[in-house]
Amino acid sequence: MSKFLGKSAAALTPYVPGEQLTDRVYIKLNANECPYPPSPGVERALRDAEYRALRLYPDAEAKALHAAVAKFHGLTSQEVYMGAGSDEVLGYAFMAFFDKGDKVYYPGITYGFYPIYAQLCGLEAVEIPVREDFTIAVSDYYGLDGNIIIANPNAPTSLAITPEEVEDILNHNPDRLVIIDEAYADFSENKTVVPLLRKYDNLMVVQTFSKSRAMAGMRVGCALGNPELMAGLTRIKFSFNPFNLDPLAIATGIAAVEDKAYLAETVGKIKATRNRAGEAMRKMGMTVLPSETNFLFAKHPTIPGGELCRLLKAEGILIRHFAKPGIDDYVRITVGTDGDMDTLLEKLGALK
Amino acid sequence: MSKFLGKSAAALTPYVPGEQLTDRVYIKLNANECPYPPSPGVERALRDAEYRALRLYPDAEAKALHAAVAKFHGLTSQEVYMGAGSDEVLGYAFMAFFDKGDKVYYPGITYGFYPIYAQLCGLEAVEIPVREDFTIAVSDYYGLDGNIIIANPNAPTSLAITPEEVEDILNHNPDRLVIIDEAYADFSENKTVVPLLRKYDNLMVVQTFSKSRAMAGMRVGCALGNPELMAGLTRIKFSFNPFNLDPLAIATGIAAVEDKAYLAETVGKIKATRNRAGEAMRKMGMTVLPSETNFLFAKHPTIPGGELCRLLKAEGILIRHFAKPGIDDYVRITVGTDGDMDTLLEKLGALK
Numbered sequence: 001m002s003k004f005l006g007k008s009a010a011a012l013t014p015y016v017p018g019e020q021l022t023d024r025v026y027i028k029l030n031a032n033e034c035p036y037p038p039s040p041g042v043e044r045a046l047r048d049a050e051y052r053a054l055r056l057y058p059d060a061e062a063k064a065l066h067a068a069v070a071k072f073h074g075l076t077s078q079e080v081y082m083g084a085g086s087d088e089v090l091g092y093a094f095m096a097f098f099d100k101g102d103k104v105y106y107p108g109i110t111y112g113f114y115p116i117y118a119q120l121c122g123l124e125a126v127e128i129p130v131r132e133d134f135t136i137a138v139s140d141y142y143g144l145d146g147n148i149i150i151a152n153p154n155a156p157t158s159l160a161i162t163p164e165e166v167e168d169i170l171n172h173n174p175d176r177l178v179i180i181d182e183a184y185a186d187f188s189e190n191k192t193v194v195p196l197l198r199k200y201d202n203l204m205v206v207q208t209f210s211k212s213r214a215m216a217g218m219r220v221g222c223a224l225g226n227p228e229l230m231a232g233l234t235r236i237k238f239s240f241n242p243f244n245l246d247p248l249a250i251a252t253g254i255a256a257v258e259d260k261a262y263l264a265e266t267v268g269k270i271k272a273t274r275n276r277a278g279e280a281m282r283k284m285g286m287t288v289l290p291s292e293t294n295f296l297f298a299k300h301p302t303i304p305g306g307e308l309c310r311l312l313k314a315e316g317i318l319i320r321h322f323a324k325p326g327i328d329d330y331v332r333i334t335v336g337t338d339g340d341m342d343t344l345l346e347k348l349g350a351l352k
Numbered sequence: 353m354s355k356f357l358g359k360s361a362a363a364l365t366p367y368v369p370g371e372q373l374t375d376r377v378y379i380k381l382n383a384n385e386c387p388y389p390p391s392p393g394v395e396r397a398l399r400d401a402e403y404r405a406l407r408l409y410p411d412a413e414a415k416a417l418h419a420a421v422a423k424f425h426g427l428t429s430q431e432v433y434m435g436a437g438s439d440e441v442l443g444y445a446f447m448a449f450f451d452k453g454d455k456v457y458y459p460g461i462t463y464g465f466y467p468i469y470a471q472l473c474g475l476e477a478v479e480i481p482v483r484e485d486f487t488i489a490v491s492d493y494y495g496l497d498g499n500i501i502i503a504n505p506n507a508p509t510s511l512a513i514t515p516e517e518v519e520d521i522l523n524h525n526p527d528r529l530v531i532i533d534e535a536y537a538d539f540s541e542n543k544t545v546v547p548l549l550r551k552y553d554n555l556m557v558v559q560t561f562s563k564s565r566a567m568a569g570m571r572v573g574c575a576l577g578n579p580e581l582m583a584g585l586t587r588i589k590f591s592f593n594p595f596n597l598d599p600l601a602i603a604t605g606i607a608a609v610e611d612k613a614y615l616a617e618t619v620g621k622i623k624a625t626r627n628r629a630g631e632a633m634r635k636m637g638m639t640v641l642p643s644e645t646n647f648l649f650a651k652h653p654t655i656p657g658g659e660l661c662r663l664l665k666a667e668g669i670l671i672r673h674f675a676k677p678g679i680d681d682y683v684r685i686t687v688g689t690d691g692d693m694d695t696l697l698e699k700l701g702a703l704k
Contacts, residue, residue, distance in 0.1 A: 001580060001584075002449075002578075002580035002581050002583065002584045003527075003580075004499070004529040004554070004580075004581065005448060005449065005580075005584045005587075006449055006450050006454070006586070007445075007450040007451050008448060008451055008452070009448045009449070009584060009587060009588060012359050012587055012588075012591045013591075014586075014587055014589075014590030014591045014594075015590050015594055016590075017409065017412050017594050017595070020409065020411055020412070025426040028408070031408075031409055033364050033407055033408050033409065034407045035407070036407065037403065037404040037406070037407050038403065038406050038407060042403060043403040046398075046401060046600075049398060050366050051389065051390065051394060051398050052389040053569060054389070054394065054566070054567055054569035054570055054604070055385055055386045055387070055388065055389050055390060055566040055568060055569065056380070056383075056566070056568055056569055057369065057370075057372065057383055057385060057562070057568040057569065058370070058568075058569055059372055059570075060626050082595065084436065084596070085593060087592070087593045087594070087595070088592075088593045089656070091592045091593055092402060095358075095361060095472075096357060096358060096361045097354075097356045097357065097358055097361070098358050099358040099360055100360070100452070101433070101475075102358070117591075117592075118590070120447075120588075120591050122452075122593065131390075158520055174451055175355075179354040188627050189581060195562060202356070210409070212528070214406070215406055215407070215408070216407060216408055216409040216410075216595075217405060217406035217408055217409065217410055217599050218598050218600075219410075219595055219596075219598050219688075220405055224628075225353075228353060228354035228355075228356075228357075229354050231353070231354065232353075232354045232356065232357045232361060234366075235357075235361060235364055235366055235621065236361060236364075236367030236472075238367050238369075239365075239366045239367065239468050239469075239471070239472050240439070240443045240469075240472065241436065241437060241439045241440045241441075241567075242366075242367055242369050242439070243437060243439070243571055244436070244468065244571075244573050244614070246569055246570050246598070247569050248398075248570075248600050249598060256638040258456075267443065267645050272464045276691065294363070299675075309595045
């Protein structure tokens with residue numbers, strides 16, 4: 001470690017993304033990427049991009065993208081904040097809505113980046129345990145003395161709480177900001193809590209284009225909420241890296257959000273494949289949680305999670321394992337194409 | 353302001369980028385953008401980009417881009433850190449190499465983002481005044497009790513210190529990190545201090561693809577330094593937003609850095625135009641500092657800076673004015689094409 005590293009930077013435990021191996025061709029079910037390409041409109045946006053314009057700084061306000069996302073959700077542009085992936089949005093939210101020493105509450109099993117942001121901002125992270133079946137007990141979130149962040153549906157559990165349960169948390173914490181991270185909401189039955197935004201000034205929704213819109217490469221995510229909250233994120237952006245979206249991210253982002261039919265088609269295919277593959281795995285004796293996401297959180301009857309991960313990797317299939325107490329026996333398997341999942345099922349069957 | 357905004361976020365004074373006006377066609381000399389397009393290789397990289405691959409996360413380590421930049425500078429990949437523009441690199445440097453309450457030293461006239469990063473990280477910012485002629489007195493930087501950041505050449509003054517002067521500062525602060533921000537170094541006589549990197553473990557160089565490489569749109573910047581320093585930046589990246597470079601930024605960045613001939617040609621043209629335009633402005637009675645950048649820092653004999661800015665804007669030319677004591681009479685004028693500068697000179701002449 002560099003002798004110039006600050007004490008707080010030295011204390012960080014950085015995030016470990018899913019492996020991006022290139023030593024052979026893998027069926028990649030380890031990063032919750034979409035198995036289908038982005039909307040054909042994204043290809044056109046890319047082909048139409050004017051390379052000569054790259055000499056200029058992008059629109060730091062990304063006005064056209066804000067307008068497109070606002071239109072999709074029936075909001076105004078002032079109720080939208082666009083970031084370079086939802087990770088950047090979340091990072092800025094932690095910087096904007098917390099001061100050093102503040103508490104932040106989130107479920108004990110959830111997205112691994114929340115504790116890292118908390119550490120980065122010097123917050124006291126309070127993990128609220130999930131139930132033994134991995135569900136979230138909403139009453140555990142009543143009257144808290146810090147802001148709350150909940151991935152809904154949650155990762156890697158794949159389980160969701162209902163909009164009514166989100167409202168319950170909002171009503172019990174009127175003076176606390178409640179951030180609902182909806183990275184996987186398009187795959188859930190209840191979809192988004194965006195319709196609650198104008199009813200609750202303490203609600204902020206975070207979404208990403210990386211999953212249902214197949215745009216993980218382009219780094220586009222957003223926050224949705226009242227204009228004051230969005231202005232808080234903008235304030236951090238303009239104090240850190242104002243030009244966070246390049247013109248290609250803006251153009252392809254607009255194309256992606258405008259193609260509602262393609263989104264519905266992609267999500268429909270993934271949900272059908274998910275339900276079929278989950279059912280087949282259950283028939284094999286595996287425990288598979290009822291997923292509302294584009295991945296399956298599953299446990300093999302005899303093979304521990306880490307071992308299952310290694311065995312499938314040797315067979316050319318990458319899945320994800322989290323060596324964390326409580327979920328150590330489980331693996332997270334992204335829903336691929338029907339063909340991907342057939343291969344997975346075949347390999348899983350051969351392991352028995 | 354949102355009631356949920358943290359106290360430290362509320363106290364920030366965010367950066368104000370140069371205007372991006374679209375109400376009419378302007379000659380845009382206000383953001384130090386390159387008047388020429390990026391290398392033709394960038395266009396090819398964009399055309400060859402595989403849209404279907406955008407469904408996947410990018411290589412979080414951007415290994416191919418690191419290798420290309422390392423090769424350009426005669427360094428190893430471990431001596432390179434690639435960021436989403438040099439603003440992101442600088443922001444991460446402030447997060448990595450300082451703790452709250454630490455001092456950071458920089459010239460009293462310099463890039464307006466340094467005080468903002470200092471504020472964001474809760475540092476004590478100490479501005480060391482420049483001389484009356486805007487030059488930096490190196491001896492003012494001896495034996496400081498905090499890390500140092502110097503834009504070299506400096507902005508908006510357009511003046512540079514020599515590599516020997518940088519060494520002098522390094523030698524007088526062996527236990528302090530010295531960050532040399534070389535956004536404009538390609539336009540200077542002495543170019544970069546990269547050759548000093550292996551001699552001084554307390555030196556870090558920051559560069560951008562936004563100026564000499566005409567890639568402001570694509571958000572590519574880098575730090576160069578010893579592997580431990582680079583690992584410090586990587587540590588922050590993986591604790592904040594690991595996928596900071598999309599595959600198009602990576603591909604176009606590689607194309608840009610590999611085209612050395614185009615860089616030399618572009619820089620040569622801009623320097624020739626700069627010197628000619630600067631001389632012509634001096635003949636008009638303007639004060640023009642001897643620029644080692646792609647902009648001119650200039651004072652009109654009778655018209656104050658803000659007023660000059662407004663008058664030229666009415667004539668369809670955007671330049672930049674900083675309403676800051678000491679430089680209030682000056683304007684910063686980006687060097688455009690010969691045609692741009694001829695129009696500028698004509699309009700300036702008509703103002704007299």
